[in-house]
Amino acid sequence: MTDRNDAVLIDADDASWEENLTTARFIVGSTIMTAMTVFLIVYTFMGHTSKLAEVSVELAAFDGLDATLGRTVSPAFNLTVHVKNTLSWQAWCSNGGEVVVSYSGVALAWGDVPVFCVPRSATTELTVLPWGWEVGLSEDLHRRLVSESQMHTAEVLLEVRMFDPGSWMLCETETHHSMSLHRFKLMLRDSDG
Structure with missing residues (x-):
């Protein structure tokens, strides 16, 4: 029975690890997308105004x-x-x-x-x-x-x-x-x- 409980704990730890990894990927991806959007807005309005x-x-x-x-x-x-x-x-x-x-x-x-x-x-x-x-x-x-x-x-x-x-x-x-x-x-x- 100990082996079975260990297996259940390992599966729960793997699921928790995967959820954390997915959350971390989402946060990193969102941060990168936000930074790129801010950069494009700033570049459009401030950095690329050569014809103004x-x-x-x-x-x-x-x-x-x-x-x-x-x-x-x-x-x-x-x-x-x-x-x-x-x-x-x-x-x-x-x-x-x-x-x-x-x-x-x-x-x-x-x-x-x-x-x-x-x-x-x-x-x-x-x-x-x-x-x-x-x-x-x-x-x-x-x-x-x-x-x-x-x-x-x-x-x-x-x-x-x-x-x-x-x-x-x-x-x-x-x-x-x-x-x-x-x-x-x-x-x-x-x-x-």
Whole structure:
């Protein structure tokens, strides 16, 4: 009879063990599913908001691009950068950045974008002043700049890089690790602004 009672106790212990194991699996599975759901919600609303800020640039003024004076130019640009935050739940921030103005692949001027934050559902304007000093032009590039300036068809490429202070950086264009890049083409309306 002792053997029979031992067998019953062993079966009861096995059943209890299986119930505990099933309960533990359920708790672990529920915890993992809850964590994944929270992660997806946070990622959707906070981490993947790259198309929620709009950036545009206006050329307010420029000076020093009179290539008729020689093969070097010392240009200065006055740019107005508009940043529109379409987020209604948080500010849009940048840890500053840099601006490069180039003509036919040659950097003519560069400058810094200040650190800034745009309040939620708001727009901010920044003044950025890139400049260059005695930038040398090849003979072909010099001739082309003179010709296009006289015909009022000269065009510069403006690249704005905004740096990410953390994972909360939001940008309109693609983000590469901790930087976003925005490109704009601007017409130069006068030969020397």
